[in-house]
Amino acid sequence: MTPFFNGDSNLTDLACSAGKKRLSLKLGLSFFLFGLINNVLYVIILSAALDLVPPSTPKGIIAFCNIAPALIVKLGWPYFLKGRIRYARRIVACCALSFIGMLVVAFHESLYSRLLGICLASFSSGLGEMTFLQLSTTYSRSVGGRSVGYFASGTGAAGVVGAFMWWELRGLGVSTGVGISAVLPFILPLAYFFLLPRPAAFIHQSSSASYTLVPADDLETEIDDAQDDVESRVEPKVTVRLSAADKWRLVKPMLLKYMLPLFCVYTLEYTINQGVAPTLLFPVPSHGLISKIIHSTRDYYPLWQLVYQTTVFFSRSSISLGLKTLPAHLLPAPAIIQFVILLLLVFESAIGLLPEDREAGNIFLVFILISIEGVCGGLAYVNVFYCINQEQPDPSSTHNPDVIKQEREFKIGSIGFADSSGILLASILAVPTELELCRAQVTRGKYLCQGL
Structure with a gap:
């Protein structure tokens, strides 16, 4: 007897399987890029330390300016921040700060200006690392765990990629080499808005219109902001905030x-x-x-x-x-x-x-x-x-x-x-x-x- 074959069901299963693979690939690539780009400037600056300061200046000052602002962010930001995290705003801000910081390093020859640029890039890197790790918690635990793994892999790749990049760029001089690397942070918002699937996509994977490329938090934020005026006229808005x-x-x-x-x-x-x-x-x-x-x-x-x-x-x-x-x-x-x-x-x-x-x-x-x-x-x-x-x-x-x-x-x-x-x-x-x-x-x- 010929077994019953449901062609439509099998095609649906294949489509769902392919959809899951595409989602996983986009998720993994997004968080890998987040880790890689967020950390690669840190490595480039350390690799370029000999070229950034005069011979008489201790190179340790580069390492200090490259880590101290990030430490301040990680030490203070989570404890003073209250309410919902606006991921889109943060990521755009990190991109802008890194870009400006690297341009300052590239086109200003004075020691203090370069140290200021390094501090800006460090501040952005610290805020970015914290933000992307927090972003992983907006997904379910199984998906969030994979997100952390991909992000960590990207941060590890940053060490190798950053050192290799500066090895290739150093021959162009500080202004050109660091200036070229200043465009890398723009990959962060591009990956966030156009590549990263929203959390709901992993819950409703069978729907053909299950997700958009903008993460869910931002869609919710837009809806909340649009409804703020109406809600405020009806009843006081209740905001959840963690206390000290x-x-x-x-x-x-x-x-x-x-x-x-x-x-x-x-x-x-x-x-x-x-x-x-x-x-x-x-x-x-x-x-x-x-x-x-x-x-x-x-x-x-x-x-x-x-x-x-x-x-x-x-x-x-x-x-x-x-x-x-x-x-x-x-x-x-x-x-x-x-x-x-x-x-x-x-x-x-x-x-x-x-x-x-x-x-x-x-x-x-x-x-x-x-x-x-x-x-x-x-x-x-x-x-x-x-x-x-x-x-x-x-x-x-x-x-x-x-x-x-x-x-x-x-x-x-x-x-x-x-x-x-x-x-x-x-x-x-x-x-x-x-x-x-x-x-x-x-x-x-x-x-x-x-x-x-």
Whole structure:
């Protein structure tokens, strides 16, 4: 007997499946671009530090101006903001601030003007990162979790793309090179308005007109604004806002669970990158594969940074690649491993883990340790924000959807200052660390750090 075949039903199923794939692709590409573009200017500025300030100016001032404004945003904005987040306005503002900041850096040669431009771009980057992570909470938990994974993957790619871009653009000079990079922020509003599916699209995927390209929050905002005058004449408008007590109640359980592990990972990670890695120097190899890469002792530090950025990218992409997430109780593990790596690399720099006649072994060992460092840093970032995105709402607020929405946005937005404050602390610790390690090398007759 020939089985019954419902052609219309099968065609509908195929159309629904194709629609789901298109939605997932648009969602993933949107959040990947958000992470990539939001962070790539930060990397370009750090990569261009030598070209942006006079030789007599400490390069650490670039790192400070590149992180301090972002830290201020992440520390203050979630706690002082009240009411609904206007995502469209924020993203347009981030684009404008980044564009203006990079133009100031590009076309003003005075040190203070360039530092001001870097501060504007940093402020925009900090606000952007917080905004896009909060945007992920406007979706269902399964979709929001994927959004966090794609965003984290984009931020990881920013390290590799930013360093490569400046390597290619630096030959054009600061004005042209930085000026060209100033157009990148315009990708953010374009992706937001014309690529990103709205949250409702993932609920009503079977409808042929299930979504528009403008996220739902903005459509709701337009409707609310249009009805404000009418409503105000009928009855007072009720606005839901989290109080300071509400926010402290939400923050308290996250201090040890999420913030401390993220703070420790970033403090250790950037202390290694800024304070220890510059002293991990060896004689220039004369044979083997490494001799094709290293042509002078100045090549070691860029190599370590490339290894670090590459492994961070892959580990931050773990969720978007379909790998399992870390359970909440294992979130401190990357920080513990980072601490062990820091000790090993400090020991290698100051004393040497292997005899000096085995330099190839030392180089390979450092390569492995920095790779693990990058993996730990990337896993800590993506898993902390993923876990926060997936948390269930407070039972006391489940009766009010607006309160639930604002609590989710606040929680994921309030975490960001932990990594930024860790980077800032590391920039302070890195200077004496590098000086002491170089002094220890000179004491044992290794003078490579003095020749940089």
